[in-house]
Amino acid sequence: MSPAVDFQAEGARSGEYILGGEELTLNGKGESVVSYADYAIAVVDEIIRGGHIQKRVSVVQK
Numbered sequence: 001m002s003p004a005v006d007f008q009a010e011g012a013r014s015g016e017y018i019l020g021g022e023e024l025t026l027n028g029k030g031e032s033v034v035s036y037a038d039y040a041i042a043v044v045d046e047i048i049r050g051g052h053i054q055k056r057v058s059v060v061q062k
Contacts, residue, residue: 004034004060011035016062034061
């Protein structure tokens with residue numbers, strides 16, 4: 001899993017994220033940003049769901 005371009009270690013948790021793939025993924029504001037908290041939630045969700053086996057997944061905040 002790959003975080004967004006702007007990976008904010010101190011960023012607030014929004015509880016919402018968008019999953020992407022190999023391409024640069026942007027949110028509705030045209031940004032590639034994710035907080036550490038939202039990235040961690042996305043990682044755990046992917047472990048539980050297991051929907052992207054052996055695929056690159058990128059994560060950005062909604």
